[in-house]
Amino acid sequence: MNPAVSLRRIGLPRLLVHLSVLLICLLWLVPTFGLLVTSFREPQQIASSGWWTALTGSSQTSAVRLADAATARQGGANFIISGSVFTEGQQGQVQSFGTRVAAPSEFPAGQTADLGEGESLTVNEDGSYTYIKNAPFGGDRGKRIYLTTATPPSFTTENYRTVLTSQGIGQSFINSLTVAIPSTIIPILISAFAAYALSWMEFPGRGLIIALIIGLMVVPLQMSLIPLLKMYNDVGAFFGLPSRSYVGVWLAHSAFGMPLAIYLLRNYIAGLPKEIIESARVDGASDFEIFLKIVLPLSFPALASFSIFQFLWTWNDLLVAMVFLGTGKDQLVLTGALNALLGSMGGKWEILSASAFVTIIVPIAVFFGLQRYLVRGLLAGSVKGG
Known part of the structure; x- marks a missing residue:
């Protein structure tokens, strides 16, 4: 087949898009693969040669x-x-x-x-x-x-053994899961109800609430962290909650995650076929039944998309966890424990690279488990909305 004819069939703009996506993927994958290879190399090899020589000697x-x-x-x-x-x-x-x-x-x-x-x-x-x-x-x-x-090519697992057997790493891993899982589930539960109400329920001030939610998405975490901590301490003192607890971390992450969650879910739910909702109402279904039996199952791609973002944010967070949970050995999350390990190990690149992959192994599993819903959840409802 003539290459010129093939190019016309594919379309130059489409070809440029594919090449751009391929270039972006390579720019992300090559350094990541290099970091992975480095994490299995010995210190003297890292100091004497680049990671690209590891497979050939x-x-x-x-x-x-x-x-x-x-x-x-x-x-x-x-x-x-x-x-x-x-x-x-x-x-x-x-x-x-x-x-x-x-x-x-x-x-x-x-x-x-x-x-x-x-x-x-x-x-x-x-x-x-x-x-x-x-x-x-x-x-x-x-x-x-x-x-x-x-x-010759030589690899070792000693770097990972050093990281995983360091004192407090196991407890910090559990602490990160304890922070990330509830901080992902809580805003999803609340935001799903709010998104349905803002999409299919008529009440005064709905447009103003939507505008307020969009405005809250640009509020920086660092600016509101101190007022939020003071508010939590005041409320916690009234209800007898400890000043350092997982409840504070969950509430903080949920508060900062809900504006984005409501925005994404509202765009998706508003784009669902109107006939399905109206047919359910004609059959006598209440709003709660419509939400639970129709809207929620159909909104799974959007829920999965936000889950990826929220989990990655809460898993990699260090600032909020240190402020609301503390910096003790039994309180540190994984990012804090690995940061302390790197401080004690100096500039050891083999420990740095192994620590990086210990940190990202769970987010990678979450991403690849839900990635097929990511684009669908982000793009659905981006054109059609109520």
Whole structure:
């Protein structure tokens, strides 16, 4: 088929959209995959080469010392020191070697290097070496040489073991679930009722309420956090609630999540076929029965869409949890515990990358479990509304 004809059939705008989506996906997936690979690498590998070399191996230059003079044996008129440049359990392939820091790759592996003054050195690809001298070796330390070695692909789970077995991580994981699950369910339950009322029930001030909800979506969390905390403490003191509890976190997340939830659900519910609602009313169904038996099942894509957003926000949150729950070891959520772990570990990239994936493994499971409803829930009702 003629490429020009195929291009006309597909359409240039559509092709550009597909290429743009593909580019965005690559821009997101490549760094994420790199972070995943880094989380399974050893510290020395991370320091010496990029993650893209992990699957094919990498080359690195290092300095080693040969065995000292005490291990020398005599062979005829010469004195010989032999051994391996690799320590026990170490793997690799020697590509080249040298005796000067300015020329660490002066000789290829397997070649006998003439070092002058009756000395010669041969380093083989497997790491074995033979150091020969026509006179006894002197000095208490072995000769320093430089190697360029090819390291085969190597991965380890030690980084994840360090993160998962750190003190308090398990409790922090439970704390994050305790915060995120109710903080996702509560606003959905309340917002679904409100969205139905704003879509299909006539009452005075409905338009004003909708405008107020849209305005609340732009209120920044940081600006209202202190007033919200003061209000919670005052109400909590009246009802005897502790100043630091999960109830405060749930209410805070629910309060900031409901404007977006009502907006999304209202757009979706208002776009449902009017004939279904009117037929149910003609059959004598009440608003509660219509909502429970008709609207709620049909609104599952919108509910799933908001669930993804709300769960991701509450799972990754640190500020609200620290303000309303506290910073004790038994109170920290997972993001707080991993932040403290990174502070104690310094700048260890292997711990940072492993911690990142420990944090996102649950949100990834939630996203892929509900992603087929995401676009449907966001776009449905975006054109048609009541």
